[in-house]
Amino acid sequence: MAPLEILEFPDPRLRTVAKPVQNVDGRIVEMADRMLDAMYEAPGIGLAATQVNFHQRLIVLDVSEKQDQPLILINPQIITGEGELETKEGCLSVPGFYEPVNRYEQIQLEAINRDGDPFTLDAEGLLAVCIQHEMDHLEGKLFVDYLSNTKRQLIRKKLQKLQKQQA
Numbered sequence: 128m129a130p131l132e133i134l135e136f137p138d139p140r141l142r143t144v145a146k147p148v149q150n151v152d153g154r155i156v157e158m159a160d161r162m163l164d165a166m167y168e169a170p171g172i173g174l175a176a177t178q179v180n181f182h183q184r185l186i187v188l189d190v191s192e193k194q195d196q197p198l199i200l201i202n203p204q205i206i207t208g209e210g211e212l213e214t215k216e217g218c219l220s221v222p223g224f225y226e227p228v229n230r231y232e233q234i235q236l237e238a239i240n241r242d243g244d245p246f247t248l249d250a251e252g253l254l255a256v257c258i259q260h261e262m263d264h265l266e267g268k269l270f271v272d273y274l275s276n277t278k279r280q281l282i283r284k285k286l287q288k289l290q291k292q293q294a
């Protein structure tokens with residue numbers, strides 16, 4: 128199967144709001160597995176379906192040191208958020224740029240797993256930050272949206288220049 132292509136800022140398709148997954152069927156599980164492959168290949172610690180132009184509520188993550196703890200979250204919903212944590216975030220859709228963003232430090236989450244079963248998850252630190260970052264993608268939101276207009280425009284111009292060179 129061809130590897131998934133990751134959309135890059137300012138591609139307007141990254142602004143699409145994803146729809147809930149209605150049924151965890153083979154198509155969803157296969158997409159999750161291909162997203163994990165693309166994430167490990169990059170390498171990255173999180174990837175949302177929106178970034179591979181698939182507009183359903185699905186994210187994959189692995190913040191473990193050995194990159195051997197894949198997590199698939201379908202229709203994730205944050206139940207509670209507490210505390211604040213500033214992390215220098217990056218994004219596979221904004222290659223080469225890292226900027227500090229504030230998020231909840233701890234979250235409680237509800238989601239569906241690859242077997243179609245609902246579960247709850249308590250996450251903190253980098254995992255909590257990464258889940259919030261990936262859930263933003265499902266709303267068409269990027270971490271650069273939290274930066275100043277000036278910084279965001281600068282990143283947009285630099286990336287557009289690189290993308291034109293690559294085309």
Ligand code: QAP
Nearest residue numbers: 171172173216217218219222223224257
């Ligand atoms: C989101 O991002 C995240 O610029 C996941 O050239 C990142 O996996 C949340 C990556 C950091 C919290 C903290 C970025 C790979 C990977 C790049 C990623 C790059 C190559 C980003």
Ligand code: CO
Nearest residue numbers: 217218219220
């Ligand atoms: Co991202």
